[in-house]
Amino acid sequence: MRLTSQLGDRLARRGFLVGAGAVGTGAALGAGALLVGGGTARAAVPPRPDLMTAALGTPLDRIPGAVADAKARSARSGKRPGPAVTRAVRAAKELKPFRDPLPVPRVLRGRGGALTVSMREARLRLHSQLPPTRLWTYEGTHVGPTIEALRGRRLRIAWENDLKGDFPVPAVRVPFAYDPDLPLMWDRPGREGAPARGDVAALPPWTVVHLHGAVTGGGNDGWAENAILPGAAQLSEYPNKQSAAGLWYHDHAMHITHLNVMTGLGSGAYLIRDEEEKRLRLPSGEREIPLVVFDRNLDLDGDGEFTGDLLYKGIVVADDPYTLVRPFTGPFSMVNGVIWPYLDVAAGWYRFRALNAANNRPYLLKILDEDGKELPPEAFLVIGTDAGLLPKPDPVTGGIPLTPGERADLLVDFSRLRGQRLRLVNALPEPGARADLMQFRVESRADHGDFAPPKRLSPSFTPTSPAAAAAAPERLVIVTPVYPKDPELWEMEEVDAPKGDLPIDGIVQFEEADGTVRTFKRVAATFTDPVRFTVAAGSTERWRFLSLEKSAGAYPHPMHLHSVAFQGISRDVYDVSDFTFFEQDGGYGAGTSKPLKRLKAGELTAAERGRKDVIRLAPAELVTVAVRFEAPSGRFMHHCHIYEHEDMMMMRPFVVQPKAVMDLAPHGRTGQHGGHGAP
Template identity: 45%
Template sequence: MPSSSVFAVPGGAASEGAEPSADGLLLTKFRDPLRTPPVLRPRGRGGHDELTVRLRTADVTVHSELAPVRMWTYEGSYPGPTIETVRGRRLRVVWENHLTGNMPVTAVEFGRPGGPMPDPLSNYPGTEGCREVPGVADLGPWAAVHLHGMLTGGGNDGWMENLVGPGEEQLSAYPNDQAATMLWYHDHTHHVSRFSVYAGLAGLFVCRDAQERALGLPRGGHEVPLVLSDRNFALDGSGALTGRLVHKVEMVNAKLMRAHAAPYTLVNGVVWPYLEVQPRWYRFRIVNTANSRIYRLMLLADGRPVPGAFQVIGSDQGLIDRPLPVEGALNLSPGERADVLVDFSAFRGRSVKLVNTMEGVVPGGSSTRHDLLEPDVMQFRVAGRGSAGRFTPPGRLSPAFRRSTHHDLPHGGRPRWVVLVGPGSANVPELWEMEEVERADAEGIAFPSAGVVQVEDAEGTVTTLRRTAMRYDDGNAFTVAHRGVEIWKYLNLAAAPHPMHIHLAHFQVLSRENYDVTGFDRVVRGSARPVAFLGAAELEPHELGEKDTVRVGTAGQIIPGPNGTPGELVTVAVRFPVVGRGVHHCHMLEHEQHMVRPLVVGPAAHRPAGGGHH
């Protein structure tokens, strides 16, 4: 059973500081205290640890003015319990499926001719004006648990088609031999994850080690997880909220859906909570578990952004070398994590807000067109008294971490290319795996040609790429050598950003560059002229560490028009320390079913025997 939490435990509920939410949302902001997920610690079994986690259907309270919400959960809570482990202790987890009933989510869609609505129905609760998505109500409680970011072989990774039904169990072994960090676990059922994760199947996994403990970072009541997500709810006949989960999307045409965004922000499973804090340093472990929403987080005091409020000390995969201040917003796309320090000593006796923002919108302001009806995330109530403590952020964090240099990278081989493209004939965004074409062969191609993209880099060199696969079952999977290092280049030709996640691997982001993508013919779906380099873009502090998920594309406001937003090329250096069959995919869950491709990592000597598929 869950043990007591080592994270911050909030005080009792209070109404002081509560505020009304945006019109139509019907719930009071900052009425309920932040909840901290319970902690599960494994039992020692000689040379390894063991743990059993039960998947259960439960009624979860997410707001005191809302009826309990029927959810699929881990151990009856949303988020599920935080699994806390020690680095180097191998862990075996039995994931037992005790789920009951069908999918506890009402899935609906809406749309109108003429493109997206200026104030879409997804900004508001209820299902009026929508049509039900067929088949979702009858989905049974099958599950596949993926521990996102854990370096484990393909047989233990939670392969999305290896489902377990009620009464069955998934057995997973995790080496747990990577830097102290915060991962998260969630359902990965193929084609269904956008509904199953939305139903509540997500939780945290924290690994600690002696190196982290020696830094004296805020802990206990001053270390707080912040699990971000968004949800929507049904209305009854009188217009009151019922607590039934509603997954509501706008259809731009018959098949193309806008990325999901819901109006209620939850932190640790509580809608718009508050947290009472002391006037001192805190450590926040933040993860974006939303289906598709990107959170551009700012701290506001008296309605104005607090410069440098976030000091980033870690990314997806552990501590970086030194604290780095965030100038502007902290951008987290789905699946990304950030480890940050915040000093509340300047705000004694005051309240400050954590808000979601967009470029071109005043921080704290709303934008119905961009699904930001209610920008507030949570409130911090800073005590008027109390010691600020003696903590000073360490000047040096992880002595083991270092940024990759030229000498660490592979030389002589070609990079992998993954091109992200807007809707094609199936009216869904596409992920194209590409191969470089020899210059002599490229001279014989008539441009534009479907599936052929040319890229002109900063030096004026033109590389011609030919599509080799795009659908999940196209074959010719990327096949990688165990313990190999590869350069992957993600080129986004679409208007929307995509968070890209690689299983069985970690990577460092080497560069982010802007490209003119107007040369890409969106009808033919190939280059009429090369996609051309515009300029280098800066990496954000949380992108400078070890990663497993990276945003490819501009965060924040998307400029209207087919070519309004510059394309982006993100280059990463990927390491493959484990073997097996996995996937790489977009972590927008509404895109995961069609922007996903298999990935195989095998011993180097085995590759020729398998044909060396590339």
């Protein structure tokens, strides 16, 4: 009982910053709650508080009683929002939508197979009601220029760092508090009285460019630690030996990607063209437009007026024993670097290359007419996804889901909506956040173009069959829940079931679709752990991603592999309630107390069955993809594409080597197959 009392006391002292103030959570399971695993008694970690779950992405209406509890706490505290918060709410409402035209990035094409792109400072207006904003940019624009390349023609790019001066985005951390009468804290501009972080202000212009989706060698991929300072250039070679696709480039500097992208180094399109795409005669020129979507926050002065500066506002949802900060979302949606713009369009077909370049926010894109109705499916088609064209068009019937890093190649027919003003919206807004992203203003006169969507798009795409995927070598990657510490990315190897009681730290058991129970152990969990996955060049593997997050409404994890394309094979839904955290050796252990039960098969979209390099992993899901490693050899990374998550080590290296080289590895310790009996 003495052990029980000591552990209960420690838990009871831990506060989480929710509601009107710090709320102790030690009594949630009872101070004496114990788990027994491996013959040792340990204290269980109490459940995550409801409002903390809300702060991490779950809508409040999905958490029974959370709003009522928060209102009661707010009434008991007697605290009301201060004048700074009131001014922030007013300022957000005063910024008007659809006042500024959508910028269309200029196009760059390499001459003689070479191109130079400068990273440099610029001052730009993000909205006509705002003062100019100081940004770090690619070639002077908030969204970088569109780079076009031809399939099979090598392009060498010198990414020159011509940046200077102090870090242009102030950052603050604000304890989470909930007021049912106000927009949520991340959907309000301003610092809420918090001081600017000196550690962020001191950051140098240290950058590295990753061409997301490029099939290239490890030396050209934009390794996170290979960043450069002003006066240097990153020299990268892209073979472009891949199908026509909409790739994109962005900063990937180690530990600070989530901050660097805020400065303006967050996105630029890179389009690969090929003959298969050319034969389709898709809308082009002024009728092929990138739509780069992300959200930002804005700073205010002491009078509640916008300064023009962007603001990185981190919301602290727990502070003991670990500081947990909500990944960034903000109240102001931007398309191509402008807040709530508009685009004049002819009454005909357009091709839009949509990209979610947000840090954290998922989008469900819909186009609504003046009556709030969605476009008919025959007027809104998905023709491609991250890494290339689909076999055939897919009509949009419930919106386009995009997690960070995902792309959609879209065809839209405005001909039946002449003279109307349509809205592109996010159908997943949070309370207080504007759903609008941009407006389309359709001309009144008829368009006499003769384009018709092709019935077949990419005959060269040959999907991997489920049977072939099942026969391929397997990798298992697990994402742990948020709380009591930041989520982690675990690489796993299959082992025999352990003797003794569960849970045991790092041991996860789950049930397959056929009822077979399998046991895996954690072999790596941080970026600095040794490489465990070494892959034979040219091989196909089956990668599986399992989320142990319990909250069904939480934001999904976008899982990304560098330098490859993959195809979704299956999605399964699990009961993950038996994955447990417990106190161990002054920290936390985690594992399953009994095998996780499979509940049902989930669904893959048509896009997820196409060429992908990011796939959505929702809470309690197991997603399986078939990966073809066609890139040159080298060291690459796989990670969650929520920038804050990859920066806090939800990122792991993997290595691709020629098979003949792997066969000569001493003692076979390459982790080639990673399955039962691997080192």
